Amino acid sequence: MEAVIAVVALLFVLFVAAGAYVTVKAVGAAKRGVDRTITQARRTVEDHTLRAKSLAQLGPAGELAQLRLKLRTSMRATQDALHAGAAEDESLKESLGLFQRLSAHGHELDGEMRRLESEPDRATLTERLPGLRERTERIVASADSLRWAARDRARRFADDDLDSLSAQIDVEAGALRHWTTEEPPASATTPPPPWPEAPPAEAPTARQTWPDEPRRRTAEAPTQPAITPPDPRPAYPWQKKPRPESTT
Template sequence: METAGIVVLLFVLIFVALATVASVRTVRAVKRSVTRGTAQARRAVEDVQLKARRYTTPGLGGEVAQLRIDLRTAIDSTFAALDAHHPEDTALAEAASLMARLNEHARALDGELKLLEREPDKSRVAARLPELSTRVHHVTHSADSLRWAAQDRAHHATTDDLAGLTDQIAIESAALRHWTPTQPPKLPAPGE
């Protein structure tokens, strides 16, 4: 009887331990999901604010907002293009690595532009804007170059695959259409 009690107690302890582990993992997953969702919501709100600021703030403020929009658009669309083809093309791993490094520069530049948006001294904004604009142009050009290369690579791979498939289908179609008429079997004569 004592052994049965120990076995039941062990099963209860194992069940409690597994339930605790499952609960902790679930809580962590929910926490990550909420954090990710919050970051995405903040980013969406900030993007809408930038677009509104571009049209409502005349002069330098609108230019700074436009630079931030251009920078974010180039980075986001390049990440989307690389992510769309990265799992199926291992050659894009190096491009993804370079894009991650470029993204760090873009984040730093976006931070500088964000500070510049809040700068009350318009002469300071006007003095810094050409240099920051040049840097934004370099980052967006680099991101665009990676995105276009990834898109060209995907298009080329698709075109090559389609050409190969078309050739195989033509061969198979010809084989299906090629037949030699067979002689009908000779039936025995009625008296045979």
Template sequence: MEAALIIFALMVLFAFLGLGTYATVKAVQAAKRGVDRTITQARRTVEDTTLRAKSLGQVGVTAALAQLRIDLRTSMRSTQQALNDGVRLDASLKESIGLFERLSAHGRELDEELKRLEQEPDRKRTADLLPDLRERTAKITQAADSLRWAARDRARRFAEDDLSVLSEQIEVESGALRDWSRPPVDDLTATAAAWDAAQAAGQEAPTPTPAPTPTAPTPTAPTPTAPAPTALNPAAPATPYPWQKTRRPESTT
């Protein structure tokens, strides 16, 4: 029994050690990826700054090559970011990303060639290659720009369609809210008039007609006036509305 407990404790200990080792390896790998990302970004920033300095501070072949690299890298980087951002909302862009990866292979090849030509001592031969290099750069950047703008136009169209549907739904809901919130003035007026008429019919009493004044010198007795007939079905007193206050009975004391 003691041996089994010892073996179980050792297994638990090894399991914890294995988990600790796995977590440590994962943390080290994540830190390494973060460092590599930082180094890559820093190297890219340095290269971009150097290329801009060459394109502005120098003339001739060196400045032309630097400008071609700037145009190429800017277009490819913007397209890559646009596609990666768009595929999170639109899965159909995965095919576009596949095409861009194939285009990126040609872009990297051209960028490496331009980079090598920056160190080429034969400037005359490099100058002869510039027309072809410009044409290749234009083809790649135009293809990348086409993918980028197509992805942006697609996202904008989806946003406009969604906004149109949302606007229609809001208009319908607004109309329903206006119908419910508008006070029924006509109904209230008709109800108040009916209530006033019922109150007047229940409280009005018959008034006796006065006898005519005699004109002869000898006075005559006035003719008695018959009382007004009483209604067979007198109107019932109107039922008070909930917002009316009930009068308290007057004290007889």
């Protein structure tokens, strides 16, 4: 009985622990989702604000807003492209490491330009603007290079896969149309067979050539009755007379 109670207690503890673990995971996932939503909303608001400033403000302030918008747009697009490609291509993990280092420089530059937006000394802002523009162009060029390299690699893989798939489909289509690959009729590909040789002439049986003409005539002549000499037959001196039969 005590063993049964111990097993039930152990199962209860396991169920409680599993429920707590699932709850913590769910709360963490929900918190990350909320944080992601808030970050994305804040980013969207800031991008719209920068776009409005770049259009509404003139001079160094307007150009500064344009530089920030250009930097953020390029870095975000590169980040999305690399993360999407790394899920299928292990070679992009090294590119992700390089982008993380580049992203550190981008965040530092973006923070510096954000602080300069509230700078009251416009002369100082105008003086520092060429250096900010050069750094922005360098970071954007590097980010664009990584992004387009990742896209070209993905497109190359897609083209290779399409070529392989097309070749396999061609082979399968040929196999399905197997009747079109059979040999054509003999009349279309091979010359007609020669005429059969004439059978050898049979030996003549009743009619022969000219050397046997007399025999042929004899054979063809109708049978005539034998000529019977008239009675009495003549007797010739050299013929012997028949002996009379002896009588007793």
